[in-house]
Amino acid sequence: MNLSNQLRQYRLTTAEILYHMPDHPGVLQSFIWQDLDLAPRFPVLHRFLDFWRRDIEGRLHSVRVASVELVTPGEIRAVGHLLHLQ
Structure with a gap:
């Protein structure tokens, strides 16, 4: 995962995506999607869901989203020394 992002x-x-099986519409299947995204608008997830609606046969039932910061202000510190190991 990219630190600059x-x-x-x-x-x-x-995101846990529940969708209807194309051959058995009464049956729900689960798909887990994970990526770096910007909360609360989630543009990367929305692009994926647009792709799903356009190109995948399984009709979406529901999407449940969880998001967590990976780097918090308390975890980033300036380093005063640089060591080189040979």
């Missing part, structure tokens, strides 16, 4: 407020976002 994490410092720009990207969060690890996980």
Whole structure:
């Protein structure tokens, strides 16, 4: 995961996507999606869901989203020394 994205407020976002099986519409299947995204708008997740609606046969039932910061202000500190190991 890219540290520069994490410092720009990207969060690890996980979505549980429930969808109807194409051959058996009464049966729900679960799919887990995970990526770095910007809360609360979640543009990366929305692009994925747009792709799903356009190109995948399974009709969406519901999406449950969880998001957590990976780097918090207390975890970032300036380092005063640089060591080189040979």
